[in-house]
Amino acid sequence: MSLKHTLLGFLNMWPLSGYDLTKMFGATVRFYWSATHTQIYRTLKQMLQEGLVEQELVRQTDYPNKKLYHITDRGREELLAWLAEPADIPPVRHRLLVKMSLGEELDTETIIRLLEDYRKKLQQRLDLYDKRNKQITQEYARSERERFLWDAVLDNGISVYETELEWIDRTLRGLQRFIGRAREEK
Amino acid sequence: MSLKHTLLGFLNMWPLSGYDLTKMFGATVRFYWSATHTQIYRTLKQMLQEGLVEQELVRQTDYPNKKLYHITDRGREELLAWLAEPADIPPVRHRLLVKMSLGEELDTETIIRLLEDYRKKLQQRLDLYDKRNKQITQEYARSERERFLWDAVLDNGISVYETELEWIDRTLRGLQRFIGRAREEK
DNA sequence: CTGCCCATGTAAATGGTTACATGATTGA
């Protein structure tokens, strides 16, 4: 599992609470990994049992108390070992492509609607990436090399989504010639 | 879940066994959805209970008996309703990007190794896509439009992986200037 | 006689989503 290692990676910079980590997954981290608070709390609990992190209870008066997690030496070891291992291509689970490949069951108009809807979502995603882009990577990076790496990560997302946008447009253009024709003769 | 609907999609063409479906997921279907035989058998069982498919036992002498699954009217209904629903952008779970974003913990040389390994895997994946490309889509498509849709699905995969290849090369070039430098001063 | 193809499955663990649940403080 990578969620464990992603969490270790962040705890390796500063101690953080489950809530802090959840917020990070809502903001920047989701560019390469997604997780909900449920999952984060559960994973932190496991990691505590495995001795990868330690818990510090922080009492607060104006806000609810919180639990800060600190990475341990075991945790750092685990993190470094995992980081150096090669990574596989992520498994593909692309609902739109499933629908396209079964598209003989749909009108051309419906297929176009699916593509246009997906196009809108891609556009929204790209807007999100662009906005954060310059700010976060420039401000918080601890070195020139880290800034470069963070930019590269964003670059990956942007390039892939832009490629999909172009693919959508290409596919929409190609579909034009099927408009109006009935749902193919059997 | 889309596995259910993917299976319905194929059973909508011809009756198939769990084994047949597993083979398809090992060959073409994995271009947009991945699944193991464990999952396929279990999902078929559920679908049977939900009345989306029916089972036909086929006795064979030279080979083990098999169970052919036929789609029902309920199944066809479910499939069509699902197909017309808009699809979301798949959640991102990209291990290489996690590693890159935590890359401050690694030597530049190790990061380069990770990228080069990923590059090789991308190349292999692309070879796979290209080989099947012309054959399958041309031979089995039941209409010009279906052929177009299948090509579009492959086109999506190829474009995205080629984009990642270019991204890798760009990133490798950019990393050159960090080679040799120690793992940044704290 | 070794290993692959046919064909089915179960068990156990891990991973992920959705809904439920609480309760104080702060700002519009």
Add this chain to the structure above:
DNA sequence: TCAATCATGTAACCATTTACATGGGCAG
């Protein structure tokens, strides 16, 4: 007074992976 933010979590379910398990036929 309404909604959002802070901060924690549980319960139930759904999805996925890995390993275990069986056993005949066929080709090299």
